[in-house]
Amino acid sequence: xxxxxxxPRHKVTETGTPVTLRCHQTENHRYMYWYRxxxxxGLRLIHYSYGVKDTDKGEVSDGYSVSRSKTEDFLLTxxxxxxxxxxxxxxxxxxxxxxxxxxxxxxxxxxxx
Amino acid sequence: xxxxxxxxxxxxxxxxxxSSLNCSYTVSGLRGLFWYRxxxxxGPEFLFTxxxxxxxxxxxRLKATLTKKESFLHITAPKPExxxxxxxxxxxxxxGADGLTFGKGTHLIIQP
Numbered sequence: 001x002x003x004x005x006x007x008p009r010h011k012v013t014e015t016g017t018p019v020t021l022r023c024h025q026t027e028n029h030r031y032m033y034w035y036r037x038x039x040x041x042g043l044r045l046i047h048y049s050y051g052v053k054d055t056d057k058g059e060v061s062d063g064y065s066v067s068r069s070k071t072e073d074f075l076l077t078x079x080x081x082x083x084x085x086x087x088x089x090x091x092x093x094x095x096x097x098x099x100x101x102x103x104x105x106x107x108x109x110x111x112x113x
Numbered sequence: 114x115x116x117x118x119x120x121x122x123x124x125x126x127x128x129x130x131x132s133s134l135n136c137s138y139t140v141s142g143l144r145g146l147f148w149y150r151x152x153x154x155x156g157p158e159f160l161f162t163x164x165x166x167x168x169x170x171x172x173x174r175l176k177a178t179l180t181k182k183e184s185f186l187h188i189t190a191p192k193p194e195x196x197x198x199x200x201x202x203x204x205x206x207x208x209g210a211d212g213l214t215f216g217k218g219t220h221l222i223i224q225p
Contacts, residue, residue, distance in 0.1 A: 002154065
């Protein structure tokens with residue numbers, strides 16, 4: 001168990017509203033990631049972080065922003081949610097001795113109506 | 114662009130009926146191939162990493178193998194608790210975990 005908690009687990013929101021998803025880890029890992037998972041697609045990287053205030057874009061970053069002001073928290077924000085952002089969002093960490101292996105949280109199911 | 118294709122999309126087996134899942138990939142300079150298991154409502158869970166052609170890894174009823182073009186996940190005498198979606202991912206030369214490309218997965222159902 002990599003000690004990853006995602007909140008909320010489920011959320012329904014309306015088009016155009018801002019939404020923030022939270023990923024919290026308890027083991028001080030440096031690298032954190034946000035992925036989305038959709039039917040017909042593999043997991044796709046949205047943004048990742050390699051330390052406090054150090055973040056970078058992934059494959060599908062348009063419409064998303066992230067922040068990491070503390071090691072333990074990585075926030076994903078949809079500034080103005082759209083129906084195409086309905087998805088399951090997973091946070092992951094990688095550990096320093098196995099940097100390519102991801103350990104995932106249990107996801108947030110987001111529905112944008 | 115790295116590509117990963119998993120087949121079949123879904124597979125239904127009887128308990129004890131052995132089979133294999135396929136992960137075909139194209140990547141310029143494979144650094145690693147990863148298998149994950151995902152249960153409904155949960156995040157993926159790491160199973161294996163393979164680094165070079167000919168390598169094999171085993172865990173209980175699962176064995177992963179790697180060639181220069183594909184990987185197989187062999188399931189021997191499966192049990193209902195092996196039912197899950199199995200994901201394959203490849204890492205190219207570009208980076209760490211931020212450089213992974215995932216396949217769409219194989220949904221495996223083991224019937225008692």
